[in-house]
Amino acid sequence: MLKVLVADDDATLRLSVSSALLASGKFRVEEAADGQEAVEKIKSDHFQLVLLDVDMPRKTGLEALREIKEHDPSVIAIIMTAYANVNDAVAAVKEGAYDYLSKPVKEEKLLTLIARAFEAHSLISRVAASAPKLASDRPMIGKTDLMQKVFHVINRLSKVDTPVLVRGPSGTGKELIARAIHHNSSFKDGKFVAINCSAIPENLFESELFGHEKGSFTGADQRKIGKFQYAEGGTLFLDEVGDMPLLMQVKLLRVLQEKVFTPVGANREIESNVRIIAATNRPLEDMIKKGTFREDLYYRLNVMPIFLPPLSERRADIDQLIDLFVQKFNKAQGKKILGPTPDALSVLKKYEWPGNIRELENIIEHAFILEETHQIQLSSLPDKVLEAVGIDLNSLPSSPAKDPSLKNAAVTSSASAPENEAEADEDFADQELVRIPEGDLDFNKHKEAFEKEFIIKALKMFNGRINQTALHANIPKKTLLRKIEKYGIVAKDYAN
Secondary structure (H helix, E strand, O other): OEEEEEEOOOHHHHHHHHHHHHHOOOEEEEEEOOHHHHHHHHHHOOOOEEEEEOOOOOOOHHHHHHHHHHHOOOOEEEEEEOOOOHHHHHHHHHOOOOEEEEOOOOHHHHHHHHHHHHHHHHHHHHHHOOOOOOOOOOOOOOOOHHHHHHHHHHHHHOOOOOOEEEEOOOOOOHHHHHHHHHOOOOOOOOOEEEEEHHHOOHHHHHHHHHOEOOOOOOOOOOOEOOHHHHOOOOEEEEEOHHHOOHHHHHHHHHHHHHOEEOOEOOOOOEEOOOEEEEEEOOOHHHHHHHOOOOHHHHHHHOOOOEEOOOHHHOHHHHHHHHHHHHHHHHHHHOOOOOEEOHHHHHHHHHOOOOOHHHHHHHHHHHHHHHOOOOEEOHHHOOHHHHHHOOOOHHHOOOOHHHOHHHOOOOOOOOOOOOOOHHHHHHHHHHOOOOOOOOOOOOHHHHHHHHHHHHHHHHHHHOOOOHHHHHHHOOOOHHHHHHHHHHOOOOHHHHOO
């Protein structure tokens, strides 16, 4: 049922409105005596609709509306006013209210307006989730038989509300599959809430999922709603469910079976209407034998599993995936790259892709950073990819990315740059561009001479462009700028 908050300082009106809503049998209702209490309730629980009086103590209806919409824009708000005041109505709509009601509130008009509000909200949600019905800018791609089978299972799972277990190696798009199920199901008008089980400390797991009451443990200085309450009426995606502690597995199983849970420190049970989709790349069957994953939870989740194949088993999809990422990074970086050259495409199709689709996306992004032509050349691909398919790096045409004088600085991924200046300084010291006269062993003197020569050489190679120089030479940009200032180097002097 939909949850509604009625906020008014007039207890008689609150009772009248609440009674009408409860009598319809469609709503669960809570009340607030003023604007401040309304905001606090919205922030500590999840409501689909709030009815706000304009004139309330502590916070007016309009002030409360602003805070509510800032906290959760999806909450439908209707303003109640004692007078048919056009100014109040206009101000409320500008702040995000759906409409307003004049007092005294008539039951028939109240229920009709609420029905219209939910209908409009549902229509907007359906339009936003259509074509291709994913809350993502990434469409579903897969012309191989393996992926067509996956899409068939998604279609069947979208028509039921049973829990789902998505299996597959890291980087194969398990969350994307979960979103596809959500946005084609009866839960599509609710939230899609994702949580990574491997990223939550064990002592905070229960609070994160079920919430807690104020004072329930040290540091619990205010009430908190958990992911189950936040996802009410929608889908909760439990990524890396194999990393969930055993105690939490027991509690998750209870929610799946009983449809209720208890926040930490509370003495009340809360009903749960949430679709559970879990995902893992771990061998749960082996974990069951070792006693690290509960067999009963496994069977509860594994009613109709989805197995995602690694990218190496769906090579026919690589072309489409590359096209997708090329479009994405053209838009993000303002470039007009057409795609890979035939040689580069051949390499990408031969590579084994241990990191699957995520690795492919990262490598295309890496190539975009290096590439200065209208196509992705072999020289813009990471050395590890070229070497893995048997390409002799020395046979490639000369390019900044493969220049032998920067062989220790050539990047193999955007994540390989030193994380701090100390590491960068050590990298400088490893190079041998400066000849040391015999007997002259002043380390700092020669280190500085090398740094200056190295930076000038790199700037020449990249036409004085700071970003390109920092990337190719494997130097944090801040470090490069500091060194340029230190040695009085003018980067523009090396631009062609």
